[in-house]
Amino acid sequence: MTAATSTYGAVTDEVVAELKRLLGDENVLTDMHERAMRAFSCAPAPLHRWKDQTPDVVVLPGSTEDVVGVLKLANERRIPVTPRAGASGLADGAMPLRKGICVDIKRMNEIFEIDEDNMCATVGTGINMLKLNEVLEPLGKIYPDDLAGYANAMLGGRIGCGGWTLIGGKFGHIPDTVISMECVLPDGQVIWVGGGGTKKIRKSSSGYRLKDLFMQHQGTLCIATKAVIELYPKSEVEFAGYFAFDNWDDAYAALYDVTTRGFGNLSSAMIFDDKKIDFLRRDDEAFIPLPKEVKFVDLFTMYGLKCEVEPAVREGFRIMKKHGGRYLGPEQGEGDWASRHDRYHLSYHGRTPDGQATLMSWHCEDTAAYHTALPILREQYHEIVGRYMTEYPGVFDDWGIFIYTSNPFKGWGDYLIEIDVGIAELQYNDETWDAWIRMKREIAEAAVAQECSVSICHGSCREGDDDVAMHKEMKNGTFDIMKKIKRMIDPNNIMNPGKYCLDEAYDD
Amino acid sequence: MPYQLSKKDFYAEPLSKAKPIDEEFVKEAYLVFACRHKFCRDICPNFDITRNEAHSSYGFHTSILAVSRGVGQLDELIDNFTYCLECGACELRCPNTCMGGDFYRRSTTTVDLVRKIRRDHMADGGEIKNWSAVKEYLDEHRGFVATQGDLVTKWAEGIKVAGDLKTALFVDFFTATQGTEVPRLAAQVLNKLGVKYGIYTTPGVTAPELLSENDDEWKKYAGENVANFKKLGVQTLVVMNPHDYALLIREYPKWFDMDGIETVFITDFILKKMKEKGVTPPKAIEGKFAYHDPCTLNTLVVEAESPRDLVGMVPGAEIVDVPPGNQWRYCCGNGNGPYRKLHEDIAYRIGQKRLRAAADLGVDTILVACPHCKDQFTDVKQKAGLPVEPVHVIELVAKAMGIEWETTSPTIG
């Protein structure tokens, strides 16, 4: 019998009593509905399998010591543990596939220190970025993790996913903006990992750079409890310019030119493709209506000092114009950019073929691609989703593609290419769930066939993605090393078991 | 244009273990579950303290969806459904409301939902922990109905009330007995402005708590009120307590024809009259003040401006607090229902957080527009030893109009 398949320890009354002794009665939740609501994360979910992944108990630790106590107990009894932060993860990392203990870290949201001299802050990982920035703003500082899920994601989940940020072209992404972090290992050992061995040094050449190992593991190695994060001066100007294009080729060429020009202030550049524009037209409230002839839209944003941004914006305009881009005006720029955190979430975005609103939820495939793969993948993704739409009418819908810069601190090279899919989640049954997984798998395989990556930010730990990511994308030895590391750090496979195919680490 | 949310007929049917949850109700629950942004959770003043996401609009709706799928039982839900202040912030923050509005008849109505679950539970013979304190409070109100005519006018002793009921002051039991300074000073301000009004003397039981216990009884009182308004020829109803105001704006029109009756909150009314008559309060009150937007005005009916604008009329007075939009996440901790009686400790911590935010502005006074906020902050201030005094906007305005009031806070005059 392997560690992966042998029976896990049960959450007995005695275990619950011990958890209550460690954390206090009010922080150990056993009621069914407290547990049931932590069965899912954020993506369209197998509602028909709700009970199969409802945790046995939920704990709300308030400190590193609490987490140490919980993990030691779980490790001794071999009880599965799933960390849960904002539960906005779109790869469902916080879904407790093997039940057990859900460690909900939201109470660990303190700000321990704001160190303006060294431009960093030490915070608990249960903090949310919007709340943190409300405190930093009066000091003229920001933590620039400006993701689309800004209002709900929490730092622990950002670390768990190795998240991507809308404005990372200037400010970097989570692996860049988290300087170091405190992690509790499954045996209760507390370590602090950073550039080297200390907390506030960003770049060090001492030893192995373990920070990266404890980033984007989806809670399969440890629970991050504190972090030192990067502070930036708040930008004087945040410019967002939207440009209309008649065709893909011009929009694509303009994206290339603007990202390779060498701007120091380019925070992001992006294409909304024709299907995305059509989709956004369905919801007048969230999107400023565009004339019919607008097919594609390019966006670039520039953040920084006025004296730097103003001339750079002029040059950006020149590039867009050269490729036939028409400026859509400040109202579009300010309005749509302001709604970048709210854009996705009206469940009545779905439309039947005859145009009636229908209840659908949003899912986004977040593959990572380099520049020359973009046109190929765009066509393939629409083709794949279109096929499933024909086969399952009313269950799936193509909500268009976004393409977004993703290389930290520079515009060129890597992009997020995201196809958004509407799903009639309430209608899920075994058959449609299976179809959904097949669709995801095809998208993931298309990406890997182009030497691209299954995920840029959510993590490829979900059914349909994990197999392709681990066995195809990471086939050049990476997955083998991952398994060895997993088995060494988590010999009992208690940390978020079932994710990333890591059960295979325990095959004898 | 008053802000109104959908009336959902499926809320009327009591939930019961014996039958499946109505399909429309399931969709309703799904709409919040499916939102994914969980904006409603992170804006919630209760979640802000407990950090338990089951205590949020997202949590409530997800529980209902789970029960509809056979996961969990109805009677297990009740404890969580007590953790709601009925402040309405989550409703407004939800994309179903702020983007869809009433277009799809699917605005999020968390406040109605929690009230429904509580009363269905009690109607089914279930109990709610600490409800006896709520019941006692409601019984006190019920007892008052027999003598309300006298009690409701007692606060006005010695004040000349010269008008008829075309313009009627609506003063409930709580305000008439515990928040007396508000109607008393407001009436005197109106007299100074030369506005004629009468006092509506039979408000019945107005406490929103009743909607969590027995909505038929609440509707009986509300229905009697509407019939009386019409019989007495009320054209403008001037409301002192924003808890009543929110009910009159949000709930009454769902059940009764309010055509021909204009409902106005007291600060709005005074402000309009001052503007019409070109009056500015003669006495300057120099100072910087925090201001707490009551959730009843700020999120439940989305009419936050008039108390702020009225303060703006007072020479020398300046509000230095964050704007209404940034106050959605605040509540004084009292809640617009039974919350403070059910969760005294968390109510205190919510209030403490709010008062501390005011203290951080470096002021010694927090202006309020709600007698319950004043009551709660007075308590919290004492317990926490925070140096910020709650003062009603009407007290400030009365002072500026040269009206003396013995219990007016020394910090404003």
Ligand SMILES: Cc1cc2nc3c(=O)[nH]c(=O)nc-3n(C[C@H](O)[C@H](O)[C@H](O)COP(=O)(O)OP(=O)(O)OC[C@H]3O[C@@H](n4cnc5c(N)ncnc54)[C@H](O)[C@@H]3O)c2cc1C
């Ligand atoms: C509307 C919307 C927009 C989004 N936009 C973006 C975007 O622009 N960029 C982007 O990167 N993502 C985006 N996401 C995805 C999501 O917000 C991120 O993946 C985010 O990192 C998840 O954070 P969370 O706090 O919600 O984590 P959760 O979902 O709770 O957890 C995510 C993973 O991290 C693990 N984890 C949680 N806490 C810890 C901890 N303390 N230590 C170790 N592991 C932990 C969990 O087990 C899980 O595997 C979006 C999501 C939504 C719903």
Ligand code: SF4
């Ligand atoms: S009404 Fe207020 S307290 Fe209740 S869930 Fe919504 S935000 Fe929270």
Ligand code: SF4
């Ligand atoms: S007491 Fe004040 S803040 Fe609280 S619910 Fe009533 S109006 Fe809102």
